[in-house]
Amino acid sequence: MTWYQGLKGKIRFSVPLKSYTTFRIGGPAKYFIEPRDTEDLRSILGLLKKKKLAFLVIGSGSNILVSDAGLNCAVIKLSSPHFSKILVRGDFLEAGSGVLLSRLVLFCQEKGLSAIESLVGIPGTLGGALAMNAGAWGMNISSVVDSVTVLDAKLRIKTLSKKDIKFDYRKSGLSKYIILSAHLRVVKESKRAIRNRILELMQLRKQSQDLSYPSAGCIFKNPPADSAGRIIEDCGLKGLRVGGASVSLKHANFIINLNRASSRDVLKLITFVRKKVKAKSNINLKPEIKIWD
Ligand SMILES: Cc1cc2nc3c(=O)[nH]c(=O)nc-3n(C[C@H](O)[C@H](O)[C@H](O)COP(=O)(O)OP(=O)(O)OC[C@H]3O[C@@H](n4cnc5c(N)ncnc54)[C@H](O)[C@@H]3O)c2cc1C
CATH class of the missing domain: 3.30.465.10 (Uridine Diphospho-n-acetylenolpyruvylglucosamine Reductase; domain 3)
Structure with a gap:
């Protein structure tokens, strides 16, 4: 008998998370679980607890950086019609x-x-x-x-x-x-x-954000009354590259996956940017993205 006996939704094993993140980065999750409804979610969580297995909840994966090594835990996605x-x-x-x-x-x-x-x-x-x-x-x-x-x-x-x-x-x-x-x-x-407002805001977004490469949006939080993008740009870091990852030329607070970047490339870039900003502006940039490793 399997430990997840009774699950009504889906369970898959060793699922590459790069398919579930907008960064297109991330190694395999040991278990990838999509419960059918709230009761199903509760029962699988009970089983995970019994097995002493940790879990993380993923949405669209648009604000996370997942380790290349993957995650030795369960990742839960509330993708069934019940949650939609x-x-x-x-x-x-x-x-x-x-x-x-x-x-x-x-x-x-x-x-x-x-x-x-x-x-x-x-x-x-x-x-x-x-x-x-x-x-x-x-x-x-x-x-x-x-x-x-x-x-x-x-x-x-x-x-x-x-x-x-x-x-x-x-x-x-x-x-x-x-x-x-x-x-x-x-x-x-x-x-x-409402429609006009949506169209206007979409236009502004296209003008200001780098949407041509995979990313997780803004990497750092804006310091109070300032813009992380402006600060990074002032340090001359636009276009800086580590492996397949680069600080966007369009929006300095975006790190983009130019060419099969690894999570290590992105983490190195984050560390470098933080060091440079600290040295030049004495500002401690704090990551906005969640790092799953
Ligand atoms: C191109 C681009 C543009 C972006 N622009 C913006 C922007 O303008 N403003 C902005 O705020 N963000 C922006 N983001 C970041 C991101 O889209 C948002 O933070 C978004 O709300 C994250 O939602 P998600 O479903 O992808 O969450 P995920 O990235 O999957 O998860 C983020 C966090 O939420 C938790 N979480 C997700 N679902 C649940 C749940 N059901 N229960 C408990 N915890 C949960 C996760 O565990 C994780 O800690 C942008 C990202 C990209 C790629």
């Missing part, structure tokens, strides 16, 4: 954590609901966006959160209202939970106005 539902209830939108932000933005536009159009172009899931408190153009997802339903370490389902969640710049107190779904506050607005 979207419902409108009055002034609230209820969505599963596996929903892609791009789908959510489009859904809202089609229904004439304004809330998250500023997040258009962020290639993550709702779960990843909540865990990271993703944001753009001065808006963070926390500003539209009403409540978030999570699974805690004791496998209890809890609904946390916004006041019970600590949101900060590109981080949240939700990281210690598995995010299942969320209620977001929406406001009725003309579909055309």
Whole structure:
């Protein structure tokens, strides 16, 4: 009998994570599990606990750098239809954590609901966006959160209202939970106005971000009232290359995977950039991305 007997979703073994990250970097996960629904998730977590196996939750893998050596743990992806539902209830939108932000933005536009159009172009899931408190153009997802339903370490389902969640710049107190779904506050607005805003923001994104190569978006957090990109550019580091990884010529806070970069290439580049910035500007840049090794 296998230890995962009874799992209703999918389990695969030694799955290369580079297929699940926007960086296109990452070695194999020992187990890659896609539970069918919340009960299935709870039972597989119980089995992992019994086996003393650690796990990580992956969304779209757009804010992580995974080690080339892979991960000796289980990686859980909430990709089944159960975690991808979207419902409108009055002034609230209820969505599963596996929903892609791009789908959510489009859904809202089609229904004439304004809330998250500023997040258009962020290639993550709702779960990843909540865990990271993703944001753009001065808006963070926390500003539209009403409540978030999570699974805690004791496998209890809890609904946390916004006041019970600590949101900060590109981080949240939700990281210690598995995010299942969320209620977001929406406001009725003309579909055309929302659409125009989306098109304008997509244009701005195309102009400012390097979207032609795999990346994880901004590598470092912006220091208070400053821009990590500007600081790195002022150090003359645009175009700096280690192996297959390079500081983008278009946006200095992007590290791009130019040509089969390894996680080691990216980590070396991160270390080099931090050292140079510290030496020139006395600023300690902090990574925004999560490093899984
Ligand atoms: C081209 C590009 C542009 C980007 N632009 C922006 C931007 O403008 N603004 C911005 O904020 N970010 C941006 N990002 C970064 C990234 O897209 C966001 O942080 C996104 O919200 C991450 O979501 P994800 O689903 O990919 O999460 P992942 O990268 O898969 O995971 C990120 C973290 O969230 C956790 N997590 C994911 N799902 C869950 C869950 N269900 N429960 C608990 N924890 C979970 C993971 O464990 C991990 O710690 C960009 C990235 C790229 C590649």
